Amino acid sequence: MNKFFYSLIFSLCTIVASAQEVEFTADRPGASTGPATVAHKVVQLEQGVQYDGDGGAGVFTFSNTLLRYGLFEGMELRLGGDGFAHKPEGALQYSPAFSGLSLGTKIKCFDGEGVIPAVSVLADFSIPRTASGGFGVDNLAPSLYLLFENTVNEWLSIGYNVGAEWDGAQPAPTTFAALCLGFSATERLGCFVESYNYLSKFGNVYAVDFGLNYMVAERVQLDFATNLDLRNPAQAWAVSFGVAWQINNPSKQ
Numbered sequence: 001m002n003k004f005f006y007s008l009i010f011s012l013c014t015i016v017a018s019a020q021e022v023e024f025t026a027d028r029p030g031a032s033t034g035p036a037t038v039a040h041k042v043v044q045l046e047q048g049v050q051y052d053g054d055g056g057a058g059v060f061t062f063s064n065t066l067l068r069y070g071l072f073e074g075m076e077l078r079l080g081g082d083g084f085a086h087k088p089e090g091a092l093q094y095s096p097a098f099s100g101l102s103l104g105t106k107i108k109c110f111d112g113e114g115v116i117p118a119v120s121v122l123a124d125f126s127i128p129r130t131a132s133g134g135f136g137v138d139n140l141a142p143s144l145y146l147l148f149e150n151t152v153n154e155w156l157s158i159g160y161n162v163g164a165e166w167d168g169a170q171p172a173p174t175t176f177a178a179l180c181l182g183f184s185a186t187e188r189l190g191c192f193v194e195s196y197n198y199l200s201k202f203g204n205v206y207a208v209d210f211g212l213n214y215m216v217a218e219r220v221q222l223d224f225a226t227n228l229d230l231r232n233p234a235q236a237w238a239v240s241f242g243v244a245w246q247i248n249n250p251s252k253q
Helices: 002-013
Strands: 044-052 059-072 077-086 095-098 102-110 118-128 142-153 156-165 175-184 189-199 205-217 221-228 236-248
Touching: 059 236
Parallel strands: none
Antiparallel strands: 044 059, 044 236, 059 077, 077 095, 077 102, 102 118, 118 142, 142 156, 156 175, 175 189, 189 205, 205 221, 221 236
């Protein structure tokens, strides 16, 4: 399955872009997602690594991968999957696993004007039998989110998400809500702080997230983020590093 995943990434990366200047946008880091989509025919890879405290057991995600492709202006396709190492209960060593593939789309509904926010819809689903290590789903597991953002001024934006996630087994979804404040310190350097919640019948998660992103090149952004579960910050925490790379470089023909 990993060979299939990387072959698909390679195939999408060979798509030739239209001749146009495009604006860079990234969906990492952080738990919330902005409403911006990648431009038409642009291929973008977002890749990260993360370590979760996980109550002392520890989970190391060595391949947090999202591939985005601009199918139309204002609509993108998304393919994702996580490779990680975890320590099963009672085990002494870490075991590698793959979370399975997810396939989805983000569609821009409104660009935003004044107090009216920019709005997009994000929908995806986990694909059955694409995972390893017992982390897969037996049925299609969809997720649906509404993404909003208000641009306050040149250096401040307010983003907020609401959504629902199904696990493919239970009829009741887990609900998701997030509020994010984004700051532009310079043209290249940005930072954010956000609060997000997962609410389900199996237990709720109340967490905060903050981080930095820096444009090291015109089409390459590096990032750092950390988050804390407010119920148990000493053990339930995570630190991540990543890169967002706009692979193809549209140029005038």
